[in-house]
Structures are given as C-alpha cells and as structure tokens.
Amino acid sequence: MSRRDVMLALAATGLAPAAWAQPAWPSRPVQMIVPFPPGGQADVTARPVAAALERVFAQAVPVVNRPGAGGILGTSSVSRAAPDGYTALMALSSHAVLPESERIQDRVPAYTTEQFAPVARITADPTVLLVPADAPWRSVADLVADARRRPGAITFGSAGNYSTLHVAMAMFTGAAGIDLLHVPFQGGGPALTAMLSGTIHALASGPGPALPHLREGRLRALASWGQERLPALPEVPTFIKLGYPDVEFYIWTAVFLPAGTPAPVRERLRTALRDLCARDEGLRRALDAAGSPVAFQEGEAFEAFFQADSARLIQAVRRIGKVD
Known part of the structure; x- marks a missing residue:
C-alpha cells in the first residue's frame, strides 16, 4: 500500500492526515x-x-x-x-x-x-552563607557584630539586583538589622569567583557550586537558610536555629x-x-x-x-x- 493509500485510509477513519505527517518529538x-x-x-x-x-x-x-x-x-x-x-x-x-x-x-x-x-x-536547596576561609568571622554572630560596628563596610555579592542570591541576603540583613554593601554580578558563577579572589566578603549561594570550594578549605559556611541542616554540610547551623525564624529561603x-x-x-x-x-x-x-x-x-x-x-x-x- 502506498503512502497516499494509507493517508486516504486514515482519512476514512476520521484521523487527520496531518497527524500522520507530524514527526515524533524530539526529532x-x-x-x-x-x-x-x-x-x-x-x-x-x-x-x-x-x-x-x-x-x-x-x-x-x-x-x-x-x-x-x-x-x-x-x-x-x-x-x-x-x-x-x-x-x-x-x-x-x-x-x-x-x-x-x-x-x-x-x-x-x-x-x-x-x-x-x-x-x-x-x-x-537551602541557600548557604559563605565567607572566605581566611575571613575573621567564625560565626553569624561574629559577622553581625562586625557589621554593626562598621555599617556598609562589609560587602556581599549576588547574581544581580533582585536575583535569588540578593533576595536571600536581604532577608538575613533585614532580620539582623545590619547594613552590608551589595555588589551585583552577572550571575552566581561570577559572584562566587569574586568571593574566591577576595573581591567580596560574603555571598549567599546554592550549595552545589560552593561545595567543592568548601571541601578544599577555600571557603567557610556560616549558616544555611533551610529548616534543617544540609546533609552535605551537617556542621553548618540554620538561621532558624540561630534565632532568625523568618530567614528561610530555597x-x-x-x-x-x-x-x-x-x-x-x-x-x-x-x-x-x-x-x-x-x-x-x-x-x-x-x-x-x-x-x-x-x-x-x-x-x-x-x-x-x-x-x-x-x-x-x-x-x-x-x-x-x-x-x-
């Protein structure tokens, strides 16, 4: 049977010939x-x-x-x-x-x-608060205390204005009542690179991109934005447990x-x-x-x-x- 005969048979059964001609996705x-x-x-x-x-x-x-x-x-x-x-x-x-x-x-x-x-x-994933491994802050309390002494002197990076990473940090700084200087980048990757090069002092990041650098000892995680500690970072406390009940972000x-x-x-x-x-x-x-x-x-x-x-x-x- 020719293709034309098959299409005529399909038409006789009420099936549109276009359905026969439509290639499977993805082609x-x-x-x-x-x-x-x-x-x-x-x-x-x-x-x-x-x-x-x-x-x-x-x-x-x-x-x-x-x-x-x-x-x-x-x-x-x-x-x-x-x-x-x-x-x-x-x-x-x-x-x-x-x-x-x-x-x-x-x-x-x-x-x-x-x-x-x-x-x-x-x-x-809950976002993670990162600082360089050689930073003076060993905890969120250290960072908050220093930020209160020096408003606007500590910088944080993000993937751009109003990006995921910007919003997460805004939740934290608002709850803590501190003023950090926002430095927007074109994405989370460039912001993380800036952190590793010492250009910025803090960064909210998804755990995936940060984990290799945390394992290598180049970065330090101070807290996460989740309800529970991350299995990959069991030693890192949550903001909720640190007394910031509304600082939760994924x-x-x-x-x-x-x-x-x-x-x-x-x-x-x-x-x-x-x-x-x-x-x-x-x-x-x-x-x-x-x-x-x-x-x-x-x-x-x-x-x-x-x-x-x-x-x-x-x-x-x-x-x-x-x-x-």
Whole structure:
C-alpha cells in the first residue's frame, strides 16, 4: 500500500492526515537555556540533566548559557521562542521575581510568568552563607557584630539586583538589622569567583557550586537558610536555629517551556524528567556530588509550590524597593 493509500485510509477513519505527517518529538536537538553564566546553580543542575535527556531522546541537548540582567535576557529569549519543545529553560527561584523587579524599577517587564509552561522542579536547596576561609568571622554572630560596628563596610555579592542570591541576603540583613554593601554580578558563577579572589566578603549561594570550594578549605559556611541542616554540610547551623525564624529561603531549579507548547510534548519531557530523577543513577550521583540532591516535583504540586514561593519572594523584593 502506498503512502497516499494509507493517508486516504486514515482519512476514512476520521484521523487527520496531518497527524500522520507530524514527526515524533524530539526529532532534532533541544536547547536548554541557562539564563546565567557557567558555574551557578542553574548551570550545575542543567548539565547533568541535559546529559541524561540525551541518553533518553537520542538527540543532543546542548546547554546554552545566555546571561545578562540577572537572568532576564536569557529567560525572555525563551519566552519568545517557538512553542515547539525545542527550546527549554532551566530556571531558578528568581523566575517570578524578575518581572516584579522590573515593575519596581518603573520598566515594562521583558517577560511574564504566564509566557511559560512549568514542566517540573529538579532540585530545591537551602541557600548557604559563605565567607572566605581566611575571613575573621567564625560565626553569624561574629559577622553581625562586625557589621554593626562598621555599617556598609562589609560587602556581599549576588547574581544581580533582585536575583535569588540578593533576595536571600536581604532577608538575613533585614532580620539582623545590619547594613552590608551589595555588589551585583552577572550571575552566581561570577559572584562566587569574586568571593574566591577576595573581591567580596560574603555571598549567599546554592550549595552545589560552593561545595567543592568548601571541601578544599577555600571557603567557610556560616549558616544555611533551610529548616534543617544540609546533609552535605551537617556542621553548618540554620538561621532558624540561630534565632532568625523568618530567614528561610530555597534556591530551586526547574524546567519550563514556552506557553503554548503542545501538551504531548510537555508530557513527554515531564515523563522523561520524572523517570530520570527517579531511576537514573548517573544523574542522581551527579546532583548528589554537587550538593544538590533531587527534589523532583511536577504537575499540580509544583504549580502550587511555584505560586506560593513566588508570592513570598515577591513580597521580599517589594521590601527591598527600588535600587538605584
């Protein structure tokens, strides 16, 4: 039977010929956009996830770092991408914060969260407060006492104004009643590099990028923003245990697609991520080694988490206010 005869037979049964012609997804490489430079939390997560997806799809999944404006440039580029499943975003918890920060700065947001379809959360780690290993502060109490003696003299870095790392530090400095000098960078990776070179004094970071330097003894962790101590850093206390009950923050990573991406494509990607996070030992080992274990979440549970977390972070950004 010729292809034309098959299509006529399909039409006779009510099936659209277009369905026959539609190639299976993915039939070509799928770009995973990281809207930050290499070395930050989104990048550390994206690379083993992309490598695992390549094994499943038998297609290349290149990780493309597209930094700028604290994550806005890369994220907005995905919002404008064709909704065909061939451009995905590895986002951080700042995903909902950035449009609000644009409004605070009296600018039209470059994107809105409604332009994206959430697929799944991959990790969710409490942020860690880092200082250089040779810094004089052995504890949060030491840092706070020094900051009160020298307002504005101690610097902290971030991935940019209103970024995840900026918001986390704003929560801490507000609760402690101290004034630190904010030094924004183009991403968490450059901020961490600045910390290692002695350019800045403190940094909130996801544990993944920081863990190798903590193990090498180049950095010191003073506290974490979680409810419980991190398994990878059991000696590091939480801010909650140190008497800061409202200083709780998680830097999560999640995969999004442009809104309007066909449901079968979204479901294929979601299913692949679910199975990989549950069963792929290579992926799980890579994320564990990076200090960011799998914290997979999907569907209604992830959407509910995303909405609740976004509302809390937007409130924090509004407390920061307009940044000159």
